[in-house]
Amino acid sequence: MRIKLDRTLCDGFGICGVHAPESFSIDEWGYASLAAPLAGSGEVPTREEDGVRRAVLDCPVHAITELPEAGRPVA
Amino acid sequence: MRTNVPAGARIATAYPGISPRLLSSGAEDEDIGAYRSGGGYRPLGDAEAFVREVEASGLRGRGGAAFPAGRKLRAVRDHGAEPVVVANGEEGEPASVKDRWLMRHRPHLVLDGLRLAALGAGTRDAHVYVSDPRSRQSIERALEEARRDPAFAIEVSVTQVEPAYVAGEETAVVQAVNGGPAVPTDKPPRPFEEGVDGRPTLVGNVETLANLPWVQRLGASGYRALGTERSPGTFLMTLTSPGGTGLHEIPFGTTLRSVLTWAGEDVGSVRGFLMGGYFAGVAGKDALDVPLDYDAFAALRSGLGCGAVAVLHRDDCPVATSAAVMAYFARENAGQCGSCFNGTAAMSAVLESLRDHKASAADVERLRGWSTGLRGRGACGTLDGAANVAAALLREFPETVAVHLDGRCGPCAAGDVRLEPPSAALEPAGHGP
Ligand SMILES: Cc1cc2nc3c(=O)[nH]c(=O)nc-3n(C[C@H](O)[C@H](O)[C@H](O)COP(=O)(O)O)c2cc1C
Ligand code: SF4
Ligand code: SF4
Secondary structure (H helix, E strand, O other): OEEEEOOOOOOOOOHHHHHOOOOEEEOOOOOEEEOHHHOOOOEOOHHHHHHHHHHHHHOOOOOEEEEOOOOOOOO | OOOOOOEOOOOOEEOOOOOOOOOOOOOOOOOHHHHHHOOOOOOOOOHHHHHHHHHHHOOEOOOOOOOEHHHHHHHHHOOOOOOEEEEEEOOOOOOOOHHHHHHHHOHHHHHHHHHHHHHHHOOOEEEEEEOOHHHHHHHHHHHHHHHOOOOOOOEEEEEEOOOOHHHHOHHHHHHHHOOOOOOOOOOOOOOOOOOHHHOOEEEEEHHHHHHHHHHHHHHHHHHOOOEOOOOEOEEEEEEEEOOEEEEEEEEOOOEHHHHHHHOOOOHHHEEEEEEOOOOOEEEOHHHHHOEOOHHHHHHOOOOOOOOEEEEEEOOOOHHHHHHHHHHHHHHHOOOOOHHHHHHHHHHHHHHHHHHOOOOOHHHHHHHHHHHHHOOOOOOOOHHHHHHHHHHHHHHHOHHHHHHHHHOOOHHHHOOOOOOOOOOOOOOEOOOOO
16 A cells, blocks of 8 residues: 655645555644655555545545546546 | 845856856856757657756755755656646745846746656746746846747746745745645645645756756757766855845855955955855855865755855854844744744744844743754744754854853944844846845
8 A cells, every 4th residue: 555645735624644654744733744764765564555445535634635546636 | 233234246147267168158148049049959769768868967056955856757767647847936045136137137048948847847838937027027128039940849838926935945936836825735745746736846046947948959068067976066156245146156065265365355354154055054164175165065954955155254243143143033934833833932032032132041042942943844944044053053153152142243233243144136226126
């Protein structure tokens, strides 16, 4: 599973970091970036896939999108 | 408070012993006749061979990231879909004047470079992206002339936006050319994957493009006759000092000491520099003797960036300068990413209280944490630039930081420090903005 996170949309609710703490790194103001293992590729560690799926659904501003393996966001 | 003296006679001079490639020796406003008779707008025979020549030339991007221009051309050429090329002349960096100078005075050199980039990439679709009205006029006048020349062979449209620091970032460029606001978008996709009209897009700085006619004319090995192995050729340095702004064409590998001596600056009173525009932060005096080369400055953990260098003199305080630059970032970020608008505001608050001798050691430790922890957390590089400014101050001037915590800083006590960050003036006083 590959994802992207749009930091220009993120509103700092920090929900993703609760669902998938190894995939999302939350700053001291609550804003998310992809954590180091995902940086660049967006590739989610297998054991976090369920949590990341919940984050994709729960993010109130839809800042997290799943990518197809090839690169373009899933429409 | 120090004010920046407008540029005087030092504007636009080439380092001694080289024949300038980018700065013109002749007429102010380049016309197509002069440009063509000097060897410009040569037909491009084999585009693939030209791209190989650019790769072999080692030309690196002058917009700040020093990315190999040949590799970028190759990526869009081999992508599959027909690409678009964009000349980025926005020059949001306040310490830099080179791109506007090139567009105002050497529009045909820039357009010839854009033509070669387009043909090399395998397209006829090109854009010029500007904010400076005089640059736009100059480019449009030159375009009228060039379009009558069959060798020009490309379609160019011009996009003008309001000047802003972030407006020249490549995803802001793409979004604005597509009709949206000139603010960055998060990656992926990067422009070379999906840019203008959804097509693979090469965004090239105008100075980078202005080197392409020279690669065509001289070939890769002739191009490499100046510069260093890893930073071939010459670059335009915007040099800002209390004496004014100079725009100089310098072969890579020269030292700042040589440049300053030649430019008539008092090297003995240099305390340090602000490097790479606002992006790399302050550097100490040891930068005087490091060859001006992208990798040599990266090894110092500094950077040449877009080639803008501001001199800090004995009576400047690096804490005050860094605070002024950070305040600029806190004001001019695009306000889109939480880590960026919160992080720049927090770093700015600490640097301003440090400047005013009101910060605690704990504040400085928080600054140190942000200077590494905030890196990479913005959609664009602005937050990384801000983190660099904090990190560079703490690394290069620890004693001055300590004096601001526990003592009394001399230049600051004298009341002569900068409250505004250094900025460069494009024309001598009385010659317009
Ligand atoms: C905040 C920010 C502002 C930038 N502003 C400019 C600019 O004004 N002009 C420019 O050419 N590049 C600018 N860049 C760099 C561009 O994103 C891009 O790398 C460059 O235009 C590519 O050209 P080059 O490879 O020829 O250097 C900026 C980058 C950042 C992160
Ligand atoms: S859940 Fe969405 S809004 Fe909240 S921190 Fe994560 S990305 Fe940002
Ligand atoms: S990192 Fe800062 S300047 Fe860049 S897009 Fe985000 S908020 Fe804007």
